[in-house]
Amino acid sequence: MASVPAVLRSEWTKIRTVASTVWTLAGALVVTVAVGAGLSALMRAQFDNLPEFERATFDPTVISFSGMVLGQLAMVVFGVLVVGTEYGSGMIRTSLAAVPQRATFLFGKVTVAGLLALAVGLVTSFLSFFVGQALLGEHRTSIGEENVLRAVIGGGLYMGLMAVFSMGVAAMLRSSMLSLGILVPFFFLVSQILSAVPGAKEVARYFPDQAGSKIMQVVPNAMGQDPAPYGPWGGLGIMLLWVAAALAGGYVVLKKRDA
Amino acid sequence: MIEAVRLTKRYGAKTAVDDLSFQVRPGVVTGFLGPNGSGKSTTMRMILGLDRPTSGRVTIGGHPFRELPNAPRQVGALLDARAVHGGRTARSHLLALAQLAGIPARRVDEVLGVVGLQDVARRRSKGFSLGMGQRLGIAAALLGDPQVLLFDEPVNGLDPEGILWVRNLMKALAAEGRTVFVSSHLMSEMALTADHLVVIGRGRLLADMSVREFIATNSAGFARVRTPAGEPEQREKLVAALTGAGGFVLSEPDGALRVTGLPLPRVSDLAHDAGVRLWELSPHQASLEEAYMRMTQTAVDYRSTDDRLAELGPVPEQPPVVPDVPLEGWYAPPPPAPVPVPAPAAPPVPAGAAAAPAASGGPADADRAGGGGPQQSRTHESSTEDAR
Amino acid sequence: MIELEGLTKRFGTKTAVDRLSFTVRPGMVTGFLGPNGAGKSTTMRMMLDLDAPTSGTVRIDGRHYRELDEPLKYIGALLDAKALHGGRTAYHNLLCLAQSNRIPERRVGEVLDLVGLSAVARKKSKNFSMGMGQRLGIAAALLGDPRILMFDEPVNGLDPEGIHWIRNLMKHLATEGRTIFVSSHLMSEMALTADHLVVIGQGKLLADMSMADFIQRNSRSYVRLRTPQRELTRDVLASAGLTAVDAGDGALEIDGESTERIGELLAEHRVVLHELSAQRASLEEAFMQMTAGAVEYHAHDGAGPQWGADVKGA
Amino acid sequence: MTTTPYTSPIPVRRAHLGDAIASEWTKMRSLRSTLWTLGVMVVLVLGLGVLLAYAIGEASASPDAYEGGSVLTLGLLGMLLATVCVITLGVLTITSEFGTGMIRTTLTACPSRGRVLTAKAIVFFALVFVTTTLVSAFTAAAQCAVLGTTGGASAGQWIRVTVGVGLFMAFLGLLSLAVGALLRHSAGSITTMIGLVLLPYVLAIGLYTRELNDLRTALVEYSIPALLGTLYTGGPVGGMPMPSGWQPLWIIMGVTAVALAGAYTALDRRDA
Structure with a gap:
């Protein structure tokens, strides 16, 4: 079989030599931290105006992560482009001629891009947390509190998994535009809207983003959110299942379809 | 008729077209x-008025393109086949162009038939092959x-x-009196x-002449002469007669003679006088490519020559005996290029050459052919790597 | 391989x-x-x-x-x-x-x-x-x-x-x-x-x-011959059972014989030659011959409009 | 080499602007992206307008709240989002020609740059104007039906939110087309236009000092969304001597005229 370290090195070169990597990942970081900081500052100013029960279940960690709704979209774009541009440019044929073992190729790519996304995700999540807490003033929490470290690391995991999920979807659809056209509205609109509709809510909570984002909560059912039938790790597990399914689908498509 | 007069185009400091004058006549x-x-x-x-000349002018039928009263009816051009919007069908694309020029719509279906695309006329051109x-x-x-086609x-x-179709089309268009x-x-x-x-x-006119003239001025034709096999004295007699008459004779691998400097009938007469029977007497016109290569030797802007390449191509030195190649395949050795650049990469060839496919092909291939397996060839690769 | x-x-x-x-x-x-x-x-x-x-x-x-x-x-x-x-x-x-x-x-x-x-x-x-x-x-x-x-x-x-x-x-x-x-x-x-x-x-x-x-295998090959003594040449060839076809530019074309044989034949009759060469068809001709019928997009001949006076009048 | 020059049997007649317009209309309608962009626009305006009307109708029971024609302003939200569609379509109408190289084919078929640009502008303007006017009218009517009142809107108000908005959007699209002709790059031109729409707000946030208060207000008041809003509301929002009534239309017409003049000059002067 093709040498795995060689494929990993090759994929790393591919990722670091295109401009879109820097733009999407930097976008994810900046947007998440900035929006999180903004909302944290707003919350601090408005804290006294919050309803009683919201004040009681106030979750400073979640507040500092509120930029992730937008930041995750940049991660989705990153994941889609990593796989999608291979198809868009025709590079896929050159790549597969160089590494004919489909599994080595796809999982090598996903490993490198996923680890990079995870690293950026962790940096983003820690940065969001500390900046957000600093701006929350007297309502802040600290990293040493119970479950907070889990939530912060979970935030990084969530962003990394989001990127990997997108890679799987892009490998299944074999097109950047199509993948973005489906994933962005899904996470940005469909998932958000369905989670507000009474009947659909039961289904929507099993969507990857809804389930995965549970890991970032420190206070259970914070600020009037509905209780979920799974815990933070259970939620992450559901998301992992989604990711695994997307990757498996992508692999099957890559193996079966002509390049 | 297209006429360029002292046409010049500069992009900043670079002169792309330099004082170019020529005429393109109808009928050919x-x-x-x-x-x-270049x-x-x-x-x-x-010519098509897409770029403005820095100085000079180019006219079609006496008018600059942009002042032609009926430009699309007088000039048709294929510049870049990919210059279409892929989302449009072939027919819509042509229809838009026809309408723009006031050409009736039925002409669209006609040209689609002419080029053989009638079956895919309603497919979007995105999916078209080259x-x-x-x-x-x-x-x-x-x-x-x-009347004028580019x-x-x-x-x-x-x-x-x-x-073949395009070639015949061009000739037919010219025969109808058009400028092609x-x-x-x-x-x-x-x-x-x-x-x-x-x-x-390099933007300058190098030649403006008929193809025949061009080949004649830029390369030497030769005569291939064969005398009866198994009668070497006939061959020697002929060589002596030809050389004596001022001809230049080379030997070809199959025993034939390559004669330059004498016209064909003269060769025939000399053989006749010397009592030599001929088995072949064929004129060889040099190819257009050869003539072209000689002419543009110094004018190539962007060339792929360097030390290793020289090793790969059999170009550098032609052996005194003509190589054994079919008639079309032979090239006169191009005159040694002036080589303005002192080729900095040249010296370390002995060591570096192992890397070039030319050199490493030898030992590596021998190794692979002998040992076969990929393991072996890989260790070979890495060991040469270490050696470097 | x-x-x-x-x-x-x-x-x-x-x-x-x-x-x-x-x-x-x-x-x-x-x-x-x-x-x-x-x-x-x-x-x-x-x-x-x-x-x-x-x-x-x-x-x-x-x-x-x-x-x-x-x-x-x-x-x-x-x-x-x-x-x-x-x-x-x-x-x-x-x-x-x-x-x-x-x-x-x-x-x-x-x-x-x-x-x-x-x-x-x-x-x-x-x-x-x-x-x-x-x-x-x-x-x-x-x-x-x-x-x-x-x-x-x-x-x-x-x-x-x-x-x-x-x-x-x-x-x-x-x-x-x-x-x-x-x-x-x-x-x-x-x-x-x-x-x-x-x-x-x-x-x-x-x-x-x-x-x-x-x-x-896929094309015709022939011998091309030019001589100032055309009639004599024709006769000599005819006597050997060969037909020379006029090529149009003054040359003669002979099918089915080698240059060697023709050279010897003409030398016997002391015919002056200006050209005696073997002609082979190009690869393109051979290819066209072989693949005729296996082509997908056929273009029509001619590029001019197929309409005539009716439109001119219109 | 004397040959009689070839003459075509196809009757020769001089092409004119009408031909170019027919050609541009063919180009426009033969692209699926045109249909998609306009379709999205119609869905956005109509859908959001009706949804908003329902939401408001649920929230407040009294129909008296919409007196003075304010019911018509409900169309603004959808129309704001529709600007993105119009900008995209306007830019792509010209930049896709540059991007694919089609422009060279077009200019070879019609060497008069002015005619090509004029035809494009006319076809595009007409298409956007008709679409926007119709969809505005439908939306407004639907909203009135949902809420069960027209809120006593005057005929002048009706014309302003239909024909006025239609013209405003068409000019905005034309401005995008001109910018596209100047920049010749799809993404760059769209970004520029979106920036033009949003930048005043971003700048206004930056100018957070009392001394620059007037400048900030002016920036916001003369921004494209605010001008569009003025057409709906009819009056200056902040009570300052700012554009009101039909004035936004004259403003965008002026800006578009300047940009178009630039586009004409650029297309004529530059190498294609």
Whole structure:
């Protein structure tokens, strides 16, 4: 079989030599931290105006992560482009001629891009947390509190998994535009809207983003959110299942379809 | 009739086209040749009024393109076959162009038939192959049934049948009295299509003459003479007679003689006088490519020569005996290029050469052929790597 | 060495490649010919395992492509010059390929030198002209210094100097004992480059033979003769049972006899010759003859409008 | 080499602007992206307008709240989002020609740059004007039906939110087309236009000092969304001597005219 370290090195070169990597990942970081900081500052100013029960279940960690709704979209774009541009440019044929073992190729790519996304995700999540807490003033929490470290690391995991999920979807659809056209509205609109509709809510909570984002909560059912039938790790597990399914689908498509 | 008068185009400090004057006459196919970067495309674009000349002018039938009263009815052009919006069907694309020029819509279906795209007329051109795109571009050029036609690399991507069709099309168009101006990199194709040539290099005119004249001035033809096999004295007699008459004789691998400096009938007469029977006496005109290569030697902008390449190509030194190649395959050794750059990469060849495929092919292939397995060849790779 | 055995590819009901079996041997340039839609590209893609055959096998030096460890070291291919990421520089495009097959980084600089792209190595490849893109694709094929090389339309977009260069490169690579497999639509170019031909039409093998055999079998060859003594010559030939046909430019054409025999015959009668040469048809003519009927897009003759006076009057 | 020059049997007649317009209309309607962009616009305006009307109708029971024609302002939200569609379409109408190289074919078929640009502008303007006017009218009517009142809107108000908005959007699209002709790059031109729409707000946030208060207000008041809003509301929002009534239309017409003049000059002067 093709040498795995060689494929990993090759994929790393591919990722670091295109401009879109820097733009999407930097976008994810900046947007998440900035929006999180903004909302944290707003919350601090408005804290006294919050309803009683919201004040009681106030979750400073979640507040500092509120930029992730937008930041995750940049991660989705990153994941889609990593796989999608291979198809868009025709590079896929050159790549597969160089590494004919489909599994080595796809999982090598996903490993490198996923680890990079995870690293950026962790940096983003820690940065969001500390900046957000600093701006929350007297309502802040600290990293040493119970479950907070889990939530912060979970935030990084969530962003990394989001990127990997997108890679799987892009490998299944074999097109950047199509993948973005489906994933962005899904996470940005469909998932958000369905989670507000009474009947659909039961289904929507099993969507990857809804389930995965549970890991970032420190206070259970914070600020009037509905209780979920799974815990933070259970939620992450559901998301992992989604990711695994997307990757498996992508692999099957890559193996079966002509390049 | 296309007429360029002292045409010049500068982009900043770079002069793309330099004081170019030529005429393209109706009734013949005129080939437009030049290396990459010689200013061919720029010239074509200026003819079509897409670029403005820095100085000088180019006119079609006496008018600059942009002042032609009925430009699309007088000039048709294929510049870049990919210059269509892929989201549009072939027919819509042509229809838009026809309407723009006030050409009746039924002409659209006609040209689609002419280029053989009638079956895919309602397919979006995004899915077209290179050859189909080329046909669509040719259809657009023919739309106005114009008197002057410009084609840039018309056979790109076409299959042999399509190439033959384009070649006959050009000739037919010229025979109808139209002006046909074709640029191409394919010398063998040009030799079959064009009657007249305009050659430029580094933006300057190098030649403006008929194909025949061009080949005659830029290369030497020769005569191939064969005497009866098994009678060496006949051959020696002929060689002596030819040399005595001022001819230059070389020996070919199959025993034939290559004679330069004497016209064919003279060779025949000399053989006759010497009592030598001839088994073959054939004229060999040099190819257009050879003539072209000689002419543009110094005008190539962008060349792939360097020390290793020299090793790969059999170009550098021609042995005194003519190599054993079929008649079309032989090239006169190009005159040694002036070599303005002192080739900095040249010295460390002995060590570095192992890396070039030319050199490493030998030992590595021997190794692989002997040992076979990939393991072995890989260790070989890495060991040469270490050695370096 | 590439061996195809019963290779078949169906897309739905359409059979693109139909039980194709042939061997591409080392040490020579093998040309791969066929009209558009004959299945050439599909065949080449199956050779690289980009398309899965419906049935049949391709073996590269006796092994399946997918079993090759570092395939770029066995087989280098130029399928589509644009099959690289345009946002990446020429250098990086090659570097990631090299790394995936553990080819040392310095080799990237070497092949870029080789194809003459060193000056633009750090430029993004999307701004390359067609000829430069082609050179980059050739560089990628040469990266692993492979024993087998496959080129699909290698001269596309190259200028005459580049065409000359790639032709000599391919011949030279073949003399080193490599297997060279080239597809092209340019018959005149093929005639200069290839030693052996594989011709397919509508997915089926039409010919697998040497260039000389191919031309000889698929076209007419004759002897061309020019002389100031035309009538005498005609008589001499007629007496030997040969018919000379007028070629139109003053020359005579004789079918079915060698130049040697005719030379001897005419020398006996002391006929003065101005030309006596064997004429062979071009590869293009031979190819057209063979593949007639296997062509997909037929163009009409003539380009002028097919309407006449009715429109003029309108 | 004397040959009689070829003459075509197809009758020759001088092409004019009408031909160019027919050609541009063919180009416009033969692209699926045109249909998609306009379709999205119609869905956005109509859908959001009706949804908003329902939401408001649920929230407040009294129909008296919409007196003075304010019911018509409900169309503003959808129309704001529709600007993105119109900008995209306007830019792509010209930049896709540059991007694909089609412009060279077009200019070879019609060497008069002015005629090509004029035809494009006319076809595009007409298409956007008709679409926007119709969809505005439908939306307003639907909203009135949902809420069960027209809120006593005057005829002048009706004309302003239909024809007025239609003209405003068409000019905005024309401005995008001109910018596209100047920049010749799809992504760059769209970004520029979106920036033009949003930048005043971003700048206004930056100018957070009392001394620059007037400048900030002016920036916001003369921004494209605010001008569009003025057409709906009819009056200056902040009570300052800012554009009101039909004035936004004259403003965008002026800006578009300047940009178009630039586009004409650029297209004529520059190499294609």
